[in-house]
Amino acid sequence: MRTTTRWAGVAVLAMAVAVQPQAVAEAGGQAADGVRTVTLVTGDKVTVTGPTSAAVEPGEGREKATFLTDVAEGRLRVLPDDAVPLVRAGRLDPRLFDVTGLLELGYDDSRQELPLLVTGASGPAPALRAMSGYWTLGAVRGFAVRQRRGEAVRTWQALAAGTGKVWLDGRRRVTLDVSVKQVGAQTTWCMDSAVLAGMQWAAEQGARIVNLSLGSPDTPGVDPLEEAVQTLSERHGTLFVTAAGNDGADRRLSSPGTADAALQVGAVSKTGEQAEFASRGPHAGDDHLKPDITAPGVDITAARGKDSPGDGSYAAMSGISMATPHVTGVAALLAGQHPGWKGGLLKAALMGAARPLPGIGVFAQGADSWTPTVARARPSPSSRPR
Structure with a gap:
């Protein structure tokens, strides 16, 4: 099914697919050097298998998830279907799903935690306050946390249900x-x-x-x-x-x-x-x-x-x-x-x-x-x- 979504205000034509552990998108040559895996904030894993291909594995309990994938100007983006409404509403930073960007920053799974910022929050839920590296940032009415890879599916649910906007701590x-x-x-x-x-x-x-x-x-x-x-x-x-x-x-x-x-x-x-x-x-x-x-x-x-x-x-x-x-x-x-x-x-x-x-x-x-x-x-x- 061909659908249109928006990444940071730019319309992007993408393909919604039922993902199996196989190649689903052509990634640009800058995406990776060898095989590298990125766990998205949703808990889904994207493995860049070479200079031109990647595979997506849904997180535990997310086997029915579908994904919007896009390759433009050598950059691979993978957006899970349940994140689409939050991105469109401005509650999720699109960089969280820019696989190429995550790799460029060194945020692949060789790093045990994904650093996040939450701004404009009325107050963190207990599950978020218990996350690694929690500290408040009064200047943005929010806080910083680090999402452990193995806890991503569970903490994603708390992040999605919370208030404020979730950003990549870039x-x-x-x-x-x-x-x-x-x-x-x-x-x-x-x-x-x-x-x-x-x-x-x-x-x-x-x-x-x-x-x-x-x-x-x-x-x-x-x-x-x-x-x-x-x-x-x-x-x-x-x-x-x-x-x-x-x-x-x-x-x-x-x-x-x-x-x-x-x-x-x-x-x-x-x-x-x-x-x-x-x-x-x-x-x-x-x-x-x-x-x-x-x-x-x-x-x-x-x-x-x-x-x-x-x-x-x-x-x-x-x-x-x-x-x-x-x-x-x-x-x-x-x-x-x-x-x-x-x-x-x-x-x-x-x-x-x-x-x-x-x-x-x-x-x-x-x-x-x-x-x-x-x-x-x-x-x-x-x-x-x-």
């Missing part, structure tokens, strides 16, 4: 460009739950400016880190200065800088040309203007780390993570001059004081490039927070 890449591959930093990942906990701790400790040089591809809607930026900004007046990303393409911005309250930073050269690695807007879903501002991020001299190649005390590096701290530092200086200003006012002042750079589109530079004359920074009428 991993954010530190936003460094190709110039630092040799030191291994470009492969650094942070768990979403750990980032959320750090953001909440910093805001609660009174930090007025927080630098977030990390991200993952933005999607339509509000993800947990974007929600946390909004909540903590409103609750504590914190300004989160965030990276636009290093994908070097239009509509490829990184979350959580895409949150409205965040000050998202793009990159230019020292002489004001667009950095070729810098991600550009607009915001996914609504074409909202992002990034908000730019700063130098090409061949920036910084202290050399102990694992960096070469000699001397300093090294030149490029990337959004070299641009973002420029703005964070300027924001901190401005906050020091104006102790009563909250994050929204600091953001407005910095954007209002930015100067335009010729030849760069608005979705690459936002309000244009920062200016070091922070003493004169004042929020313009058009950039005042509303």
